[in-house]
Amino acid sequence: MDRRAFLTTVAAGWMVDTILPGKAPIAGRIIGASHGVGHLVRDGGAPTPSGPPDRADVVIVGAGIAGLSAAWRLAPAGLDVRVLELEQFLGGTSTWGDDGAAPHPWGAHYLAAPNPEARAALRLLEQMGVVKGWDAAGRPRFDPRVLCHAPQERIFYRGAWHPGLVPQDELDAHDRAEMERFSRFEDELTERVGADGKPVFQIPLAFSSRDPDTLALDRISMRAWLDREGYTSPFLRWYVRYACLDDFGAEPEEVSAWAALHYFAGRKLKTPELDGSHFLVWPEGNGKLVQALSERARATVTHGALVTGLVAIEGGRVEVRWLDVRDRAPRRTHARAVVVAAPAFVTRRLFPSAAARLPTRTSSPWIVANMHVERPIDPDMAWDSVLYDAAGLGYVDARHQLTELSARTVLTYYRAYGGPDVVGARKGLVVAPWEQIANDVLRDLAPAHPELREQITRMDVCVWGHAMPRPRPGFLGEQPFEPLVLLDERVAWAHADQPGMALFEESQASGVRAAEALAPALGIALGSTWL
């Protein structure tokens, strides 16, 4: 079997189809985050609950990575853990879709092979069977089926696709020289150790060096850093911008140079098995990790639960007030401890007494579009297809990691709104009709796929108003790497807003840390730390 011939044939079949009259226009809808309901909290429209309260040992507010990780950490204790989640799905921005030719991501779509220091992540991966064992040097060995299969990436540059993210043969001498210089710097930085003996960049970031020279990078933007270092190549600057948008949803001028360089130099794991790719990829993206966490969490999840406030009450308990969004009925649950696994701006409203201690974060809006393809649009598909100088970040192919051939697949398109006016961008997206967003997506991909409208049968769109925290210059704060965990004795906070960077390892560690911090209040022993 020859994939190219196979695809070409099927494409020919498609051409026969399209000349037939009556081809239906593509279908689609906007799915996802409940902006309207969520804003009830912002607008202070929640009534006070009455009636008898439920009881639980622990309430976790939010079923994203941080909340589910807290539940996962608490599972061995056998407590009654209740998760209150506004949305009808699990995982927050790591959620996934199950309809169509393959499960597909609705948000985060890969996990780079975690550093040995990201012990909680590796523990989970070992439970999942993704980490098969450990080599003599203590490095994890991964199931090769999960590492991103070849070919991983391709870029549409000057009218043609090229393998990889850098079209080496197409670049001019200046671009190439600066890319080489940056790449050498990246390698050197990955190995660099601060005066305190720690790597300058580590994941989780709390293990990074506190060397003031490196921390000074947090005071300038990545754009300023590029200017300062004399990087002028248009391709290099696009490349760095792509990375900033991809990881933080923000333009280089909106990203701390420390954060951006952390992205390039934070991954330390090097083994022969990881030479080809160190990305762990599942068809549904990080939805696989969400499933793994929730399967092991032993918690009851209530969907459609909008938490409106937390109040300390007598008997060492916390009253969690929430709204059942189906009937708008106010409810309350009394818990011995609470993990607020929500962004800082939500947490501030739920627990005003801690407001001043919570960091101020700006969150980036994103759109994710899932395009259903019944016949392959391109014989040379890679996992990730990137268009140079496009508005969006390109798309990933959900079936890429599946070993079976199939004509049908789902392509997941991403676009971050990375400019400084996040509020304006968010408002525009929330009111935009499906047709407008779908047209924008098609137009953005048109240079590489002019026929896309005819090639897809459905495009569903998700608008993430608050997709991820933006590590702006100064995000590390006055006391870097000293996360705020306990808001009071019985309330802990867990979220990617805590480190200020939306990485799976960070969110997961923050959930685990919150759970472990509540052990004394719960009067339980959780054993040694999983961090």
Add this chain to the structure above:
Amino acid sequence: MPQPQLPRRWVHPALLAMVAVIATSGLVYELVTGTLASYVLGDSVTQFSLVIGLYLFAMGIGSYLSKFLEDRLLERFVEIELCLALAGGLSAPLLFKVYTAAAAFRFALYGVVVLVGTLVGLEIPLLIRLLQFSVDLKELVARVLTLDYVGALIASLLFPSLLLPKLGVHQTSLFFGLLNAAVAMLATFLFPLDRAVTIRLRAQCLLIFGVLAAVFGFVTRFVDRAETVYFGAPILYTAQSPYQRVVITRSPRTTRLFLNGNLQFSSDDEQRYHEVLVHPAVAALGRDPRSVLVLGGGDGLAARELLRYPSIERIVLIDLDAAVTDAFRTLPVALELNGGALNDPRVTVRNEDAYKFLEDSRDSFDLAIVDFPDPSNYAVGKLYTDAFYHLLRERLSFRGVAVVQATSPQYARESFWTIVQTLESAGWKTAPLHVYVPSFGDWGFVLAGGEELAAPGALRIEPTKLRWLESSGLPELFRFPRDIGRVEAPVNRLNDQKLVATYAREWGVFTR
């Protein structure tokens, strides 16, 4: 009722041209069916001899039957001409269709030969009778028969030199069908017929002309004559599956299978390939195999070799493409080659992805025959990775043995040793071997097993049951001369698939 007759002393030159065309087309149909018979059934001497004999005999039947036609001879002549246009014109496409659809080819073939022969046999006597009042008998017979034999000469010269190479069998038969229909139409202008009859006959002419032209258009579009040139032999069978284009060609001596234009086997020397694929692995197993897994090998030729071992109770054959396994379960030429191996009750054929099968299966096998197409793209390349070989190990019983088709160590030396290296990295002990297959060149395989694996010293089968391999030849298979000897090679992993690039470079075929 007075019959319309041709006027006395009237012999239109067009009428004589008609005789020549009729004669030529009659012989062309005979040659077309003869050619098809030898393609499909092989043994061309027998087939041509049978077709010619039967055809001449059928002409005799036609001549005899002509005496029963008494009324309206002009009209009948045109009608017979039209029947011939249809039967002869459609003969080749029809026989091809029958061949690929059923095994009743022989009956269809001889039926068509008899029908066309009978119709041709009717024509000449009828024509002579029509002209009998116009010309003296001696003159008439001389002219008509001369033209008849000249037409035969024209046909026999044109057919091999021009028609078959340029038009192919389908278009040739259809082209002469169209000519016959044109002759019939011409006759309606030449013959003095009733107005009503003329109109009816012309309408029939147009209808049949239309049918033949439509089939001609269809055949031209869907049967690529260029392919015949490309494959170097007449195409016997083609199928387009969702995965690949399957082509079986047959010249009088040789049957070949092509997948996407790549030769998979040639019946001339496939025994070398398949005997070396199967028998050393059985010998290395060191015990009687009972259950065997075949991955790929949808042609059933490896299964044929395996079925020579009475100890084998079960063969599970996994081939993605039903178009291949169906063809090799039903086509006579395929059954001739694989001895009906795929229909054997011990063989279970499953059309699924081999990777998926290994992931899902809980079965255990003594022997695994891994015979995939070469790793020319990333989709097939996945079946040559360490992850795949790890899965394969889990499917083998204690001290089980696998053998892997591993491309040519001569043309793709590093590719071959990459496969060896990859198997070893997945925990297998290996014993590489190779054989010279004239159609392919020097071809490589890898035996893989546990620690105890060693190159076998003797076959576990009587050499008389095989066509090529014998025990004394075994050591030579495992000896790698310096120019194809081991080179340093990487492990082929899912996340890099270095083998795909190496293979493309070594074969000089760039798939991207």
